[in-house]
Amino acid sequence: MITLGIILLVTGFLTGIHIIWTLGIVAVVAGAVLAIAGGTGHAIAGRKHWF
Template identity: 45%
Template sequence: MIILGLILLIIGIVASIPLLTTIGTILIIVGAVLWILGATGRAVGGRKHYW
């Protein structure tokens, strides 16, 4: 999710498409939150690890 967010963010910046930039930023933030929660051992969506 973080990688997809980075790709969309870069495409949005290069192509000057604000919608892709916004979606990319949101995906990066959500992916980072899920990654941190999974790394602390907290169950995310019923799983101990988030892939």
């Protein structure tokens, strides 16, 4: 999710489309939150691991 967010950020910056830039920021933040929560051992959406 973080990788997708970075790709969206770069694409939005290069093309000048603000909605893609905003979606990229949201994806990076959500990915970071999920990575931190998963790294601390908290179950996310009822699952301890995503395969």
